[in-house]
Every structure is written in structure tokens, then in C-alpha cells.
Amino acid sequence: GDSVTQMEGPVTLSEEAFLTINCTYTATGYPSLFWYVQYPGEGLQLLLKATKADDKGSNKGFEATYRKETTSFHLEKGSVQVSDSAVYFCALSDRGNTGKLIFGQGTTLQVKP
Amino acid sequence: DGGITQSPKYLFRKEGQNVTLSCEQNLNHDAMYWYRQDPGQGLRLIYYSQIVNDFQKGDIAEGYSVSREKKESFPLTVTSAQKNPTAFYLCASSMEANTLLAKNIQYFGAGTRLSVL
Numbered sequence: 001g002d003s004v005t006q007m008e009g010p011v012t013l014s015e016e017a018f019l020t021i022n023c024t025y026t027a028t029g030y031p032s033l034f035w036y037v038q039y040p041g042e043g044l045q046l047l048l049k050a051t052k053a054d055d056k057g058s059n060k061g062f063e064a065t066y067r068k069e070t071t072s073f074h075l076e077k078g079s080v081q082v083s084d085s086a087v088y089f090c091a092l093s094d095r096g097n098t099g100k101l102i103f104g105q106g107t108t109l110q111v112k113p
Numbered sequence: 114d115g116g117i118t119q120s121p122k123y124l125f126r127k128e129g130q131n132v133t134l135s136c137e138q139n140l141n142h143d144a145m146y147w148y149r150q151d152p153g154q155g156l157r158l159i160y161y162s163q164i165v166n167d168f169q170k171g172d173i174a175e176g177y178s179v180s181r182e183k184k185e186s187f188p189l190t191v192t193s194a195q196k197n198p199t200a201f202y203l204c205a206s207s208m209e210a211n212t213l214l215a216k217n218i219q220y221f222g223a224g225t226r227l228s229v230l
Contacts, residue, residue, distance in 0.1 A: 032217055034217065034218075036221075041223070042223050042224070043117070043119075043203055043205075043221030043222050043223050043224050044156075044203065044205075044219075044221040045221070046218055046219070046220075049217075049218070089155060089156070093217045098161065098163065098169075099144050099146075099161075099163070099207050099217055099219070100146075100158060100161065100171075101158075101217060101219060103155040103156040103157075104155055105153055105154055105155040106153075106155050
């Protein structure tokens with residue numbers, strides 16, 4: 001079945017460092033891809049999305065490009081802040097017309113001042 | 114403010130007891146979802162509902178039950194048959210629009226943390 005694999009965390013960075021969180025997927029067809037973020041004690045929020053190959057999603061300085069050839073959707077940010085500390089989830093849309101999402105296991109990011 | 118409200122924030126279950134987690138949304142969304150979150154395992158889908166009076170099992174429905182009598186509400190009952198209920202439970206909703214992308218953009222509540230006494 002379809003699945004998402006993320007790099008294991010926690011990822012610990014100093015403020016203003018460059019961030020990459022790897023995400024690869026296995027899917028039949030052409031799913032939409034998403035990054036959601038979960039701040040401490042809260043639910044998830046959509047961070048960015050991409051619906052087809054070579055699309056780049058971006059929001060709040062974060063970017064991710066839908067790479068069909070490598071089945072990847074890596075999350076990047078040029079300069080992280082302490083406020084970016086959170087858990088990041090990569091997800092893909094389920095094949096059926098249900099709106100279901102398949103999530104990766106999440107990657108914890110800790111940014112130190 | 115539009116959003117999803119989950120209550121309570123913390124819940125404790127005794128052995129053999131059923132407990133119900135509340136989820137209410139005022140976003141006028143048709144579809145609603147329940148997820149279970151365990152450390153290191155991401156989110157797993159328990160049940161989902163695309164329309165009032167209809168719902169489907171997700172990947173880990175055993176030991177759980179739901180109802181969808183109103184568009185705004187999608188309560189989850191954790192029954193005594195669920196032997197390992199300790200987890201963080203998240204409710205979400207999305208538009209039942211014509212495009213799949215609109216359905217996939219889910220809005221989440223702040224969650225309920227369930228523990229066993």
C-alpha cells in the first residue's frame with residue numbers, strides 16, 4: 001500500500017541554520033503531497049502542499065518540491081528560528097476519492113538560540 | 114472564530130470503562146476524521162465520515178465507535194475492547210468539495226490526551 005517515510009529525529013539546529021527534513025513516498029498514481037506542522041500541545045496545521053510533479057509548495061520561508069523521479073518531497077528552510085521548533089509531518093493523499101491522508105511518522109525539530 | 118474544538122483536553126479511563134471524546138466544528142465542513150497519535154508512529158486513521166449519518170472505518174477502528182448525527186459533531190467512543198487506549202487523539206475536518214485537493218486539506222483540533230488509570 002501507499003506509504004510515507006520521513007527521516008528520524010530529533011533534528012537539533014542552531015538558530016539561522018539551514019534545515020532539510022527528508023520525505024520519500026511510495027504510491028500508485030500521482031498523489032498530492034503535504035507538509036503539516038504540529039507545535040507543542042496543539043493539533044496539526046497545513047504548512048504547504050504540492051499537487052503534481054515539479055510543483056513547489058512554499059509558506060513561511062519553508063519550501064518543498066514534488067520530485068516524481070525520486071519520489072521525494074523534502075522540506076527545506078534557509079534560516080530556522082526558535083519558533084520553528086515543532087513536529088513536522090509529511091503526508092500524501094489516499095488513492096480513493098475520500099480525502100484521506102497517509103502520514104509519515106513525524107520529525108521533531110529543535111532549534112536552539 | 115471558526116475552528117475545531119476537542120474536549121476534554123485530558124481524559125482518564127478506568128479499566129472496563131467506555132469514554133467519549135468530543136469533537137465539534139463550526140467550519141461548515143462535511144467531512145470529519147479521527148486520528149490516533151502515538152510517539153514515533155505518526156497519525157493513524159480510526160474513523161472518518163464524509164456526510165451526516167454515514168461513516169467508515171479507518172486503519173485501526175477496532176475498539177472504537179463513532180456517530181455522525183449532526184454535521185458539526187463527530188464524537189469518538191473508546192470502548193473497553195480497546196486494550197491500549199493511551200494516546201493523543203486528534204479530530205480533523207475538511208470540505209466535501211468537488212476537488213480532491215480541497216478534501217485533503219484538513220483542519221485539526223488541539224487534541225485530547227487519554228490515559229488509563
